Each structure stands twice: as C-alpha cells, then as structure tokens.
Amino acid sequence: MSVVVKAEDISKVFRLGDVGSATLTEDIRAFFYRLRGKENPNIKLASTNDREAASAISNYVWALKDINFQVNQGEIVGLVGRNGAGKSTLLKVLSRTTSPSSGEIKIKGKVASLLEVGTGFHPDLTGRENIFLNGAILGMRKEEIRKKFDAIVEFAGVQRYIDTPVKRYSSGMYVRLAFAVAAHLDPDILIIDEVLAVGDAEFQAKCLGKMKDVSDQGRTVIFVSHNMGAVSDLCSRAILLKQGGIIMDGNTDDVIRNYVQQNMRVNLTDKDALNDPSVRRGNGAVRFENVSMVNAEGAECTEFLPGNDIHFDMTCIINEPIKELMTNVAFRSGRTRDIVTTTGRIKVDISGKKPGDRINFRVSFPTIALRPGVFETYYWLGDSRTETAFDVVDNLLPPLVIQMPPDVNPLYLVGYVDLPFKFEQ
Amino acid sequence: MPKSAKQVNTTNDKNWSLIIRPSRGWFDLRLKEVWNYRDLLLLLVRRDIVTVYKQTLLGAFWFVLPPILNTFIYFILFGLIAKVSTGGINPILFYLSGLIAWGYFADCINRTATTFRANAGVFGKVYFPRLIVPLSSVISAIIKFGVQLILLSITLAYFVWSGDPASPQLQYLWLLPFLLLLMMVIGLSFGIIISSLTTKYRDLSNMVPFAVQLLMYATPVIYPSSIIPDKYRWIFEINPLSSIIEAFRYIFLGIDKISWPLLAYSTVFAIVALVIGLVMFNRTEKDFMDTV
Structure with missing residues (x-):
C-alpha cells in the first residue's frame, strides 16, 4: 500500500500572552539572530505544552514537537488526545491554515479539509449562490460544482428554498446545505475535525456515514476527535497525542485503552x-x-x-x-x-x-x-x-x-x- | 541498480503532489495556484457586487452618490470659499473627474488593507491562495468605477453641450484601461503591504485612512498641476499617481497633459511595489493565523 501522507519532524511553536511592545523586542532580537544565521533565540527556550505548569520559563511553548507519522492510502486514522494535546494544531498544519515551525509534510493527492462546514457562506446570498461560493472556497472548479449541483441540493433537501437568501433558512437547513457541499467534495485525502459532529444526532450520523463512504471508495481519512466511540467504530488506526507529542500510534483499541487509562485521572474536583x-x-x-x-x-x-x-x-x-x-x-x-x-x-x-x-x-x-x-x-x-x-x-x-x-x-x-x-x- | 541517496530523494520528491514546509523561498509566490482558483476569484467578485447593495432601495445609485456629495463639498470649500483654480473648467466637472479617478485608487487600498484581519474567520478554516481575496476586491471595485464613469460621461456631455471649454481627447481613450491597471496595481500593492504589516502590530492600520487622504492632497486631484509652484514640483513628480490622474483628466477634459516619461516611471513604480507586496504577503500568509 502506498504512503499518501508523510510527516517528518513536525514542530510548531506558539507564543503565549499578549502581543505588545515585549513581542516587538523579541521580534527584533530574532531578526538580528537570523541575519547572523543563528536559530531564533526565543524558540530555544520553548517548553512543552503543559497547561497546568504556571512557572514556565518562557512565553513560547511547543504546540507540536517532533511529530512523525505516515498514513497509507485508504486508511482512516483517528487523532485523539485531550484538549490542548495538539490535535487541532496538527490539523491546521495539515490543512495549511498555518505552517509548521520546522519539519515537513509530504502529501500525495488532492486534499480537502473540513474544519467547519459553510466556510464563507454569505447570509445575503441565496442557497444557489452559496453552493458555488462555498464549493469554490473548498477547492472545487465551477464546472465540477455545476455537475454536482442537483445532487447537492437533493442531499440537503432544500429544493424549495434554493433561491432564497440563506439568512432566512432555519439553522438545520443551513447546516444541511453547508454539509451537502462538503460531502460532494471528492478529495483523495479528507481531513476532518470532530467539530463537524456537533449538531443533531441525525446530522452527526450523516457526517460519520459520509466518512465511512469516503474510505470505502479507497480514499484516506484523517479524523480528529474526542469521541472514542466514533474513533473506535470508524478508524482502524489511531494516534494518541499528549502535550504536543505522539505517545502512541497503532491499533485503535489499544490506543483507546491507553487514552482511557490516561483519562482515568481526570479529577472531578478539578x-x-x-x-x-x-x-x-x-x-x-x-x-x-x-x-x-x-x-x-x-x-x-x-x-x-x-x-x-x-x-x-x-x-x-x-x-x-x-x-x-x-x-x-x-x-x-x-x-x-x-x-x-x-x-x-x-x-x-x-x-x-x-x-x-x-x-x-x-x-x-x-x-x-x-x-x-x-x-x-x-x-x-x-x-x-x-x-x-x-x-x-x-x-x-x-x-x-x-x-x-x-x-x-x-x-x-x-x-x-x-x-x-x-x-x- | 544502486542510486546515490540524493538521487533517491529527488525522485521521491516528485512523487508528492504537495509538500508543506515551514518557510518558502522569497520568490516562491505560487502564482500558478492563484490561477487554479480563478473560479473562486470570479465568485468572490460576484459576491462583493451582489451583496453590498442587496436589500437597498437605491441599489447601484449608492455607487454614484459618494462622488456626487464629495464633489459638492469640494465645490463649496475649494471652489466657492478658497477659490482654487480649476484650469478654466467648470469646478463641478473638474472635481467629479478627479474624485472618481482617485476614488478607484483609494478603494483599492482601503478594501485590501484589512485582508488578513477581516478574513481571519475564513482563512483559519480553509486553505486557498490568500491573494485571491485582495484581487477580488480590486476587481469588484472596477464595477463601481464603471458605473461612476457613466455618471462622468453624462455630466461631461452636458457641460460640453452647454459650452464649457472642456474638450475630451477621445483619441487617447485606449489609455484608460492601462491607467486603471496602474491604479489597481499600486493600490493593491499598498493594500497588501499594509495588511501584511498589520497582522501582528495593528498600529499602522489606524493610519491608513489618514494617509490615503493626505496622499490625495499631495496628488493633483482637486487642483490642476499647473498651479503647483516649481519649488514643490519634485513632490508632484515622485508621486506615481500624479501622472495617472493627469492623464485621466487629459483624456476626459483636455486639460493637463499626458507625460509619457512620468507614466513610464509610474509603471516601473507599480511593478516594483507589486513585487514587494507579493513577497511580503506571501511571507505573512503562511502563519498569520497564529498572531492575527
């Protein structure tokens, strides 16, 4: 089986705190270090991403540190971990909304990332106009959208309202239309965030069902979730993140067992x-x-x-x-x-x-x-x-x-x- | 057959359709990617035009109202009170032509200067070449300019008919698209430079409206270049917009002149500004989400 995603030593540094004159000083320092061909001195101080540790020596933390993994074609891989473990950052790096501080990711094939549905929907535009706009934002060509248009409208079940501005849609119709567009993307690799799985149960089932369809067609899915049930149902393999690093990568059941054991320590008085x-x-x-x-x-x-x-x-x-x-x-x-x-x-x-x-x-x-x-x-x-x-x-x-x-x-x-x-x- | 390690690497690299790296080369501008997203560009232009005046009673009339109001304000302040020369042309016609031309340039800057901050919501969720957004802004501004041009033509026809000395040099009308392109490129470049500089430190963005206004007074928009004293002529000459506004007015009113050397200078200026703008924009777009 061929490797379609290969991440090598991905790291990402974030700066904590407010942006102000202190940041300017740091930026100027970093600039002069760079001129002399040295490493950014601020990053050197960065600490691991542990939210509870208040006594950090630096304002910089590693949101991701030395992440290495490969994904084969047709795999559904779950990325799991607690809040702040780096799941969302990794997702953002994979979907190119932010870039890594070091390392590189090689990807084979067309990528679509769904971090939310309905990105770029404009309330004043009609359903029809928004389908085209949203489709184009997600990377579809106009011709492609035109071909899938009827299927999208039918999938969303909004035939009667297609020429009405979406601001007059019920929230359910709005989400259905937005999801319908996303569901008709045909990427080779689908990167999907669990925030998609908010909403009513029917919608979640639809989302997860669609993911299953995508992978049945031999496409690759990277799924980020807290939802152990969904991960266990859908993914054959899972990657467990903690404090910006991969602490386990393997069979979903083993990873979930590990995750559950880590999470047993959640203290309700906390x-x-x-x-x-x-x-x-x-x-x-x-x-x-x-x-x-x-x-x-x-x-x-x-x-x-x-x-x-x-x-x-x-x-x-x-x-x-x-x-x-x-x-x-x-x-x-x-x-x-x-x-x-x-x-x-x-x-x-x-x-x-x-x-x-x-x-x-x-x-x-x-x-x-x-x-x-x-x-x-x-x-x-x-x-x-x-x-x-x-x-x-x-x-x-x-x-x-x-x-x-x-x-x-x-x-x-x-x-x-x-x-x-x-x-x- | 044995291969050297380096060879293996390069052949491998070709197998990947996308490589995400922390930094790109200064001139790795990915303009081809922008071309691949041309449908999105057109849809955004359409959105800009359709949505701005949806649910308004006057519709496209709002495109022409601001220059009309501004013309009257300048007419009262500069024409009636300060009595600034308008080169023999009726002041209404003079101000209207200058303000419409300048208006397009100012629109280009104002709409693009907040690209990153205004679109952070969308940029944070989906990747597409960010340059599409400012490009769509300056293109949709052309539509507004076009409507205003109709207003200018009607006003001009009326004044010429009623005996004003304005004498349109329509043989140079072919130059108009080029002037428009120059204003678009300079406006876009300034806009994306400002938006790149203001993602982290927002101070500069507070200056933009003021600076655009100041630049207008430094450009012969509401006065003819003929009244500029020789001592200050160099300010007028290093301002790349002066020759564009002058040429615009020459085509429509027949006053001022087309200075080919200065237009050539403006063209070079536009190209240099665009390259600088693209490089800065490109450096900013990859990780501005962390600081915006």
Missing part, C-alpha cells in the same frame, strides 16, 4: 473541567466529586463483557441547600451520540444532609444487556420538580467499553442492546 461547558454543566448546588466504574469483584475497571455486572460508585458534595436530589446515568453510542439507554431519574435520599456534607451512593447494572462497543457516559444530578441541573458530567469521564467476547462471531452482536426474545416454531 476546576479545569468546569471551563468546558460541552462536557460539564449545571449550577453547582451539588457536584460529583468522584465516579468510579467497578466490576463484580469490586475493582475499578472500564472494560467489561456483555452480561457482566457493572457498578457505579458515586460521591457528591452538597454546596448549597437543596430540596430534592435526583440522579441519572445514561450511555450514548459513540458513533451517533444517541442515548442508548438511561436509568431514568432516581431519587437520592438527602434527609439530614446540609451544605458541606457528602453523599455516597451506588448505581448498579446487573448483567448488563449492552452489546460490544464504546459508550460515552453521562451522569446527571438535579432537581426534577424545578428541572434544575446541579451537575452534568457529559463524556468527561472514561467511556464504558463493552468488549467483544472471545469465540463469538461479531456479526451476531451488531447493534447496541440485547433484548430477551422467544423463539417458537
């Missing part, structure tokens, strides 16, 4: 996680302090077999006076992010508890009826009567991994859920 409303929400009247997945033997574990007993041991702390406490545990399919199952809301006894007190409880799933897959976890605390969420931990903690049992034909276990059934003849 304020950092609160900064990202996509994974943690709620007013904070009650907060989870700890959630552990425990197996039948009582050991912490994230990987199970279908039919195992799974327990969730939770600790939460009451911060403000509350009248009622309900909890809910749910699992999402990684691929579509549809909720696969939920416990419904369960009442937690809070009699005699006051602010500052901790509550422990356990939610158990005896002989779990989920089929093999990676399921995002969703934990909720709140008050049902006022519909207030105290704490929502959404895909922040490790996913629940149900493994394929040995000696079973995987085809017998497609789908998500095991329903008991009867057979009569």
Whole structure:
C-alpha cells in the first residue's frame, strides 16, 4: 500500500500572552539572530505544552514537537488526545491554515479539509449562490460544482428554498446545505475535525456515514476527535497525542485503552473541567466529586463483557441547600451520540444532609444487556420538580467499553442492546 | 541498480503532489495556484457586487452618490470659499473627474488593507491562495468605477453641450484601461503591504485612512498641476499617481497633459511595489493565523 501522507519532524511553536511592545523586542532580537544565521533565540527556550505548569520559563511553548507519522492510502486514522494535546494544531498544519515551525509534510493527492462546514457562506446570498461560493472556497472548479449541483441540493433537501437568501433558512437547513457541499467534495485525502459532529444526532450520523463512504471508495481519512466511540467504530488506526507529542500510534483499541487509562485521572474536583461547558454543566448546588466504574469483584475497571455486572460508585458534595436530589446515568453510542439507554431519574435520599456534607451512593447494572462497543457516559444530578441541573458530567469521564467476547462471531452482536426474545416454531 | 541517496530523494520528491514546509523561498509566490482558483476569484467578485447593495432601495445609485456629495463639498470649500483654480473648467466637472479617478485608487487600498484581519474567520478554516481575496476586491471595485464613469460621461456631455471649454481627447481613450491597471496595481500593492504589516502590530492600520487622504492632497486631484509652484514640483513628480490622474483628466477634459516619461516611471513604480507586496504577503500568509 502506498504512503499518501508523510510527516517528518513536525514542530510548531506558539507564543503565549499578549502581543505588545515585549513581542516587538523579541521580534527584533530574532531578526538580528537570523541575519547572523543563528536559530531564533526565543524558540530555544520553548517548553512543552503543559497547561497546568504556571512557572514556565518562557512565553513560547511547543504546540507540536517532533511529530512523525505516515498514513497509507485508504486508511482512516483517528487523532485523539485531550484538549490542548495538539490535535487541532496538527490539523491546521495539515490543512495549511498555518505552517509548521520546522519539519515537513509530504502529501500525495488532492486534499480537502473540513474544519467547519459553510466556510464563507454569505447570509445575503441565496442557497444557489452559496453552493458555488462555498464549493469554490473548498477547492472545487465551477464546472465540477455545476455537475454536482442537483445532487447537492437533493442531499440537503432544500429544493424549495434554493433561491432564497440563506439568512432566512432555519439553522438545520443551513447546516444541511453547508454539509451537502462538503460531502460532494471528492478529495483523495479528507481531513476532518470532530467539530463537524456537533449538531443533531441525525446530522452527526450523516457526517460519520459520509466518512465511512469516503474510505470505502479507497480514499484516506484523517479524523480528529474526542469521541472514542466514533474513533473506535470508524478508524482502524489511531494516534494518541499528549502535550504536543505522539505517545502512541497503532491499533485503535489499544490506543483507546491507553487514552482511557490516561483519562482515568481526570479529577472531578478539578476546576479545569468546569471551563468546558460541552462536557460539564449545571449550577453547582451539588457536584460529583468522584465516579468510579467497578466490576463484580469490586475493582475499578472500564472494560467489561456483555452480561457482566457493572457498578457505579458515586460521591457528591452538597454546596448549597437543596430540596430534592435526583440522579441519572445514561450511555450514548459513540458513533451517533444517541442515548442508548438511561436509568431514568432516581431519587437520592438527602434527609439530614446540609451544605458541606457528602453523599455516597451506588448505581448498579446487573448483567448488563449492552452489546460490544464504546459508550460515552453521562451522569446527571438535579432537581426534577424545578428541572434544575446541579451537575452534568457529559463524556468527561472514561467511556464504558463493552468488549467483544472471545469465540463469538461479531456479526451476531451488531447493534447496541440485547433484548430477551422467544423463539417458537 | 544502486542510486546515490540524493538521487533517491529527488525522485521521491516528485512523487508528492504537495509538500508543506515551514518557510518558502522569497520568490516562491505560487502564482500558478492563484490561477487554479480563478473560479473562486470570479465568485468572490460576484459576491462583493451582489451583496453590498442587496436589500437597498437605491441599489447601484449608492455607487454614484459618494462622488456626487464629495464633489459638492469640494465645490463649496475649494471652489466657492478658497477659490482654487480649476484650469478654466467648470469646478463641478473638474472635481467629479478627479474624485472618481482617485476614488478607484483609494478603494483599492482601503478594501485590501484589512485582508488578513477581516478574513481571519475564513482563512483559519480553509486553505486557498490568500491573494485571491485582495484581487477580488480590486476587481469588484472596477464595477463601481464603471458605473461612476457613466455618471462622468453624462455630466461631461452636458457641460460640453452647454459650452464649457472642456474638450475630451477621445483619441487617447485606449489609455484608460492601462491607467486603471496602474491604479489597481499600486493600490493593491499598498493594500497588501499594509495588511501584511498589520497582522501582528495593528498600529499602522489606524493610519491608513489618514494617509490615503493626505496622499490625495499631495496628488493633483482637486487642483490642476499647473498651479503647483516649481519649488514643490519634485513632490508632484515622485508621486506615481500624479501622472495617472493627469492623464485621466487629459483624456476626459483636455486639460493637463499626458507625460509619457512620468507614466513610464509610474509603471516601473507599480511593478516594483507589486513585487514587494507579493513577497511580503506571501511571507505573512503562511502563519498569520497564529498572531492575527
């Protein structure tokens, strides 16, 4: 199989902080060093990209450091890692919206990168005009767009509105049209960001389905994601980034296992996680302090077999006076992010508890009826009567991994859920 | 058959369709890539024209209103109050012709000087040759200029009919596209130089409107070059725009003159400015996203 992407020693330095007179001094210094043919003195001081380390000696950090990898034709490679690990920077370098500080990437074939849909859409232009404009921005020739025009309109389902300015579209129509254009690019290599997978479940499924189609046609996909389920479903190979470096490159399941183990250390009392409303929400009247997945033997574990007993041991702390406490545990399919199952809301006894007190409880799933897959976890605390969420931990903690049992034909276990059934003849 | 390591490398390089590197050569301008994106260029021009006056009642009338208003302002300030000579031509006609020609040049600078900052959203998401954006701006400005030229022609016809000494030298009309091209190239070059300089340090961008205004007063736009004292003539001569505006006015009004040596100087100036602009733009576009 031929290599279509080859990255050699890619590094990228970013400057932190504000741009001001201090930067000018540094720039002038760098300029004179360059005149004398020396390395930029500022970069030499750059430190690894560790967000927590406040005591950095320099304002410069390596967003990427010595990245080496190859991608073969037809592969779907997932780039995974925590926020700030360098995924997005690598994606930007690959899609040429920024250039590396050193190293080079060689690419064979036509590249299209989808970091967002609808880039360059102008609200005053009609759907028809925007299809052409957006298509051209993504690198299509006019003739090519004209040929695909009908297919794009049909795919988006906006035939009636095609000559209406897109600002009058519903947000759903807008996104569908934007995605339809992107979906009709025919690149040899597709670089795709998971931000695409925001939006309703139908849209996400469409996105991921399209990626699968692209790779089935022998094209190459590089997919950046937090979504372990999607990566596990779609990618045969994954690359794990941490602090700007590749710490693992290989089989998707192994990489995900490694990633999950790294992420087991996410501390719910850590304020950092609160900064990202996509994974943690709620007013904070009650907060989870700890959630552990425990197996039948009582050991912490994230990987199970279908039919195992799974327990969730939770600790939460009451911060403000509350009248009622309900909890809910749910699992999402990684691929579509549809909720696969939920416990419904369960009442937690809070009699005699006051602010500052901790509550422990356990939610158990005896002989779990989920089929093999990676399921995002969703934990909720709140008050049902006022519909207030105290704490929502959404895909922040490790996913629940149900493994394929040995000696079973995987085809017998497609789908998500095991329903008991009867057979009569 | 054994090959030397270097040979293997060069043959390998040819197999790749794209190599992303930290820096390019100074003159690796990738103009061929710009050509490959010519459809995008045309679509952006179309977008600029279609969107600006969509949902306005007066539509294309907004193209001609600013020069008309400016003409009246200058007519009152310079014609009636300061009584600056207009070379015997009716001041309305004189100001209108100068302002329309200058207006195109000023448009080219103003629209391109914010290329990087104004388009950071799109540039951060998709790669295409960035030069397409300023190019589309200066091309769409031609349409506006064309509409204004119709206004000028009608006004001119009226004044000539009513006995004004203006005598259009239409035998030189062929020169007009070249004058336009010169203004476009100089305006574009200044614009992309400014936009390259202002991605990191924005100070300069605050100066742009002021500098363009100042440059207009240093160019014989609202006064004829005949009133410039000999002592200051050199300022007029090193200004590459003077001869362009003069030639423009000669074609339409028959005053001033076409100075071929100065036009040749303007042409050389335009080419040098363009090369400098392209090089600076090219150096900036590859990583401006990190600082913009």
